[in-house]
Amino acid sequence: MNSLANIIHVSLLSIMKNKRRNIFTMIGIIIGIAAVITIMSLGNGFKKTANEEFSNAGASKGAALINYFAKDPNAPNRDPFTESDMELARQVKGVKDARVKEDDTFGLSSKASTEKKETDIAVVKKTSVTSPEEGEGFTEDDNLMENRVATISSNVADELFKGNAVGKTIYIDGMGFEVVGIQNNGQIQNAVSIPTRTVKHYLPNLKPDAPQLEILFDEKQNKKKIANQVAKKLNQSGSAAGLGEYQYTDLEEMMKSIGKIFDSITYFVAAVAGISLFIAGIGVMNVMYISVAERTEEIAIRRAFGAKSRHIEFQFLIESVILCLIGGIIGLLLGILLASLVDALTPEYIKSAVSLGSILLAVGVSTLIGVVFGWIPARSASKKELIDIIK
Incomplete structure (x- = not known):
């Protein structure tokens, strides 16, 4: 543990020794991580908002909504969900209760x-x-x-x-x-x-244009099967059966499909933004090569005191990872800030949501960049033999 702590300490000293060069190296990582986090936060926000809207519309696990569609839209309005209709729905096995849901979102x-x-x-x-x-x-x-x-x-x-x-x-x-x-x-x-x-x-008698019948049941029940049975029973014996059709629309399946679409778009755009991380990784590799060249004497001294190849390699690899992690953390904070800023500027249209997965992705990608692009220079440093350095 002391050896690892010493390696980290030496790595931080080396990074601080060349602050300006390392800051410019980290800019690419910061921009890339910030872009990915911003995009994923906004994408998660869109998905969360959509899920909430669908839940409010009856896509929750313990409830389902039955709609009524009149054959003649111009016919006088008739209440398709009377007390007798609700009693019919309650008679279906698995239904705990039935009630009219009046969604007055549109008045x-x-x-x-x-x-x-x-x-x-x-x-x-x-x-x-x-x-x-x-x-x-x-x-x-x-x-x-x-x-x-x-x-x-x-x-x-x-x-x-x-x-x-x-x-x-x-x-x-x-x-x-x-x-x-x-x-x-x-x-x-x-x-x-x-x-x-x-x-x-x-005005207690006013109703929305499209009332819905909300049926409640245990979450363990087969929602789709029960809802379709209710719709079938209402189409056979409902108060407005001859003037239109009772239908159940599986909003939960629709919600899952839309969620997958949101995820696909978010990950695709995030992947495009992540291309800058590859370019940043090339910059990290270049800086580490420069660091290896500048610290030839340090490598020689460590070799003289018995340091093995794997010790030298691990030292430079840890330095690369720390450099990328610092850039990744700064990019993570900047991404959260940008997502929050967009959220604040457009509160009625966009909601951001930073997930634990986004945070782990930022840390994981930063670490991966440090390992992948730092390994080759670290390997190069580990192959330097004391006799070759002296020559």
């Missing part, structure tokens, strides 16, 4: 009207809207007090009031709401934002 379907006009809208539940493009919006106090206020998108404002909407009243499901602002929602063109508690109190 609750309704119509807004004035005395003269009417338009389709999507009611979005929010606790507050404090910075609308026009008007004052509503606050958390409005939500707590269940005030009948709303902000509407510019599309709805143009349709109902030709743009001049603030202060006017719109009617939703027979209930009047004061327009307190115009606020566009990027995902929903015809959005009408209303305090969450107000919606629950005054």
Whole structure:
């Protein structure tokens, strides 16, 4: 252990002795590792976000979602998941419970009207809207007090009031709401934002366009088999069986496929970025050859005191590994910083996730570069015999 500690100490002294040269040598490793870590962190972030979205959509192991697709999209909306439908689903062996899942990500379907006009809208539940493009919006106090206020998108404002909407009243499901602002929602063109508690109190009957039946069961059960049995039973006896079709989509399989695609793209791009590591390795080899040439006298002295070839080889090999490890650690920290910076600049679009695998990859690749590209110069140093040096 003392011998290894001494070798590491001598290696660090040698690296510090030629700081400028070694820093320039490490730059290639730093850039390469930083690029790989940044790409992998962003790739892992995309994958994690996608998995969360799929889990929210029913791709978790203990639940499955049954969708209903009407034959005639223009037919009057009919609730395809009544209490009797849920009872049918519960009768299927393995189903613990069944309930309607109302995904209101894209709002609750309704119509807004004035005395003269009417338009389709999507009611979005929010606790507050404090910075609308026009008007004052509503606050958390409005939500707590269940005030009948709303902000509407510019599309709805143009349709109902030709743009001049603030202060006017719109009617939703027979209930009047004061327009307190115009606020566009990027995902929903015809959005009408209303305090969450107000919606629950005054508009309890609103439903999303596409309700889903969520069935729950033990994780050990065959999810696909049970879900297909539920869909089959509903297609035979469901309340809306003749007007459309009940279907189960295996989101978990879709999630796995998309995860594999993300992994493939991430590793491919990381491999392309890793080409710079090969170039950096050539630089390390060149520096180690220079170091061997400059330290011929040191090799001769160690030979004179009985050092064997393997001792000389190990000394220079350890020095190469330490040089690459320092560059790899700096590159790792820089990569995490860059990924976090991208995450901070685009919080709504990109999420980074640094995994233990990425960290081990950075350390492992750095060590491998040190071993592979340091071995040849180290081998060259070990073959120098004392008599040849004296000559």
